[in-house]
Amino acid sequence: MGPGVTCPWSGRLPRLQVRTWIEPVVASTQVASALYDAGLLLVVKASFGGGGSSNHSTSPSPRGTLEDQQQKAISNFYIVYNLVVGLTPLLSAYGLGWLSDRYHRKISICVSLLGFLLSRLGLLLKVLLDWPVEMLYGAAALNGLCGGFSAFWSGVMALGSLGSSQGRRSVRLILIDLILGLAGFCGSMASGYLFEQMAGHSGQGLILTACSVSCATFALFYSLLVLKVPESVAKPSQELPSVDTVSGTVGTYRSLDPDQLDKQSVVGHLPSPGKAKPPKTVIALLFVGAIIYDLAVVGTVDVVPLFVLREPLRWNQVQVGYGMAAGYTVFITSFLGVLVFSRCFRDTTMIMIGMVSFGSGALLLAFVKETYMFYIARAAMMFALIPITTIRSAMSKLIKGSSYGKVFVILQLSLALTGVVTSTMYNKIYQLTMDTFVGTCFALSSFLSFLAIIPIGIVAYKQVPWSQYGDITEK
Numbered sequence: 001m002g003p004g005v006t007c008p009w010s011g012r013l014p015r016l017q018v019r020t021w022i023e024p025v026v027a028s029t030q031v032a033s034a035l036y037d038a039g040l041l042l043v044v045k046a047s048f049g050g051g052g053s054s055n056h057s058t059s060p061s062p063r064g065t066l067e068d069q070q071q072k073a074i075s076n077f078y079i080v081y082n083l084v085v086g087l088t089p090l091l092s093a094y095g096l097g098w099l100s101d102r103y104h105r106k107i108s109i110c111v112s113l114l115g116f117l118l119s120r121l122g123l124l125l126k127v128l129l130d131w132p133v134e135m136l137y138g139a140a141a142l143n144g145l146c147g148g149f150s151a152f153w154s155g156v157m158a159l160g161s162l163g164s165s166q167g168r169r170s171v172r173l174i175l176i177d178l179i180l181g182l183a184g185f186c187g188s189m190a191s192g193y194l195f196e197q198m199a200g201h202s203g204q205g206l207i208l209t210a211c212s213v214s215c216a217t218f219a220l221f222y223s224l225l226v227l228k229v230p231e232s233v234a235k236p237s238q239e240l241p242s243v244d245t246v247s248g249t250v251g252t253y254r255s256l257d258p259d260q261l262d263k264q265s266v267v268g269h270l271p272s273p274g275k276a277k278p279p280k281t282v283i284a285l286l287f288v289g290a291i292i293y294d295l296a297v298v299g300t301v302d303v304v305p306l307f308v309l310r311e312p313l314r315w316n317q318v319q320v321g322y323g324m325a326a327g328y329t330v331f332i333t334s335f336l337g338v339l340v341f342s343r344c345f346r347d348t349t350m351i352m353i354g355m356v357s358f359g360s361g362a363l364l365l366a367f368v369k370e371t372y373m374f375y376i377a378r379a380a381m382m383f384a385l386i387p388i389t390t391i392r393s394a395m396s397k398l399i400k401g402s403s404y405g406k407v408f409v410i411l412q413l414s415l416a417l418t419g420v421v422t423s424t425m426y427n428k429i430y431q432l433t434m435d436t437f438v439g440t441c442f443a444l445s446s447f448l449s450f451l452a453i454i455p456i457g458i459v460a461y462k463q464v465p466w467s468q469y470g471d472i473t474e475k
Helices: 015-020 023-047 065-091 093-102 107-129 135-145 148-162 166-195 206-225 280-309 317-341 347-365 371-380 386-396 401-433 440-451 453-466
Strands: 005-007 011-013
Touching: 023 065, 023 107, 023 148, 023 166, 023 206, 023 317, 065 093, 065 135, 065 148, 065 280, 065 401, 093 107, 093 148, 093 401, 107 135, 107 148, 107 206, 148 166, 148 386, 148 401, 166 206, 166 317, 166 386, 280 317, 280 347, 280 386, 280 401, 280 440, 280 453, 317 347, 317 371, 317 386, 347 371, 347 386, 347 440, 347 453, 386 401, 401 440, 440 453
Parallel strands: none
Antiparallel strands: 005 011
16 A cells, blocks of 8 residues: 555554554643643642732741642642542543454543543533532542543553563653653644733643543544554464573663563573463562552642742742643653663662662752752653653563553552542642641651662562573564
């Protein structure tokens, strides 16, 4: 049917296989999400008073009573909102993952995108009709009952894993995260300006929320009408892996793959399919490391929006958008990090590098006093995305492709459930410490990030006895 299309991460593909790329859905969904997140924060802030520029304060005290009351009101809103967002997917996400494995891979993606669109419509109606801010809890519940982010992202990771071989899977999944980050960066950069396009309490934010709804609508219809499920290319028993005669290792990409042969026996015969069983202790340790690290990340992400609105930073709408955009640059730097590190280090080493990066940045964030210090702390977090993505990649190499949907959704639900607990805990800690040491939450996140290195270090130690992880050739 004509010449192929060159794809930088998949080699030459037939023209029709462009429809298997999940990136357009990820990009449009994340633009909608970035616009929604900024709009939600600014709309909630306006609903609790202080909707004007935060560069000027009517209180002579930088920690005035009105500002503290507003901070607590916003924090309490997010406690309930995050509980709804985190708990409601528990009712449906696993079922969607099971249906995706059994019937069609797009089920979890399409259903979750429907809920995603409904929640964005909820914010648009709140701005249009000036409804009470509590109605956003209902919109979030609709999103969660349709699977929420847990079902959506597990579906995306399943499609990304199916369309890539084991040797390139870490790069493939981090590339999807890169698209997510670039889209989020663009959406966040535009969010502050779009929010200010219409003056007045009722009209402010209308264009922003309308753009978010438009992007969510595009994502839903693209996934329904255009997106096709790729055929699995991860078939380990098809051919003998080639050997690097100089180093004695297999190929060029190091991977956490216990089904690969030892360096000494790689030239012999391939293991029979189904004989090698994935070590449960390794999978359990990967789960523990992911959960502890996610506690640190979620806690920081939840507190940062509140932190930048009050002293010592006191950002306005445009600065809030810039700050959110800075958070998305980690997707770019993490992608570049995986490209480089995957040629030199094992998966476990890359995971620990990312944890150290985030832990160091969170510690710096605890002592931020000026805006430039905030961006320095963000820069220190440049590899913060590597751990969770690489853990997913490692798990995909330890399980069968037919179980991707269930395993990924269990991991995502575990992260979501612990995230709910973390969100509540961190918001309460923030309320109690914002007048004493406002960086307490960030210091706690730094500690948890370094603590998460322990189970990953055990995995790295356990690798040596039962497998010399080599590299898998990509041609």
